[in-house]
Amino acid sequence: MYKAGETVRYWGVKTGGLTWLSAEAMIGKVIGQQREERSYKIEGLSGTIHDVPEKLIEGGSEVKAG
Template identity: 90%
Template sequence: MYKAGETVRYWGVKTGGLTWLSAEALIGKIIGQQREERIYKIEGQSGAIYDVPENLIDGGSEVKAG
């Protein structure tokens, strides 16, 4: 489980019921979560907010943004 404010790598996002995968890791900050669905709200480096399933999140405190 990840904590709010933690910087993580993620490999895709969920939008409109579909999961979009990325060939390269993206970096963002956890800003919230939906526990029952195991989905985290992540603010990407562009400032956009994404829903990311827990199984697409990698890393934790060792991830450095920028």
Template identity: 75%
Template sequence: MFKLGATVHYWGVKADGLTWLSAEAMTGRIIGRQREERNYKIEGQSGSVHDVPEKLIDEGSEV
């Protein structure tokens, strides 16, 4: 589990029921969590907010 405000690396986002994967890790800040779906709300570097499944966040990537 990641803490609110932590900066992490993630490998994709979830939108409209689909998961979009990225070839490069993206960096963002955790701003919320949806426990029942095991998703995190992450604010990307551009300021956009994404739903990211927990499994797409690097283990131990808090910086």
């Protein structure tokens, strides 16, 4: 489980019911959680907000933004 404000690495996003995977990790900050969907709202480095399934997220203190 990830907390609001935590910086994480994620490998894809969910858009319009489809999950788009990325070959490269993206970094963003958790801004919210959707428990019933097991996903998180993550603000990317560009400022865009994405829905990210929990299984596509890596967290931890080693992740640094910028």
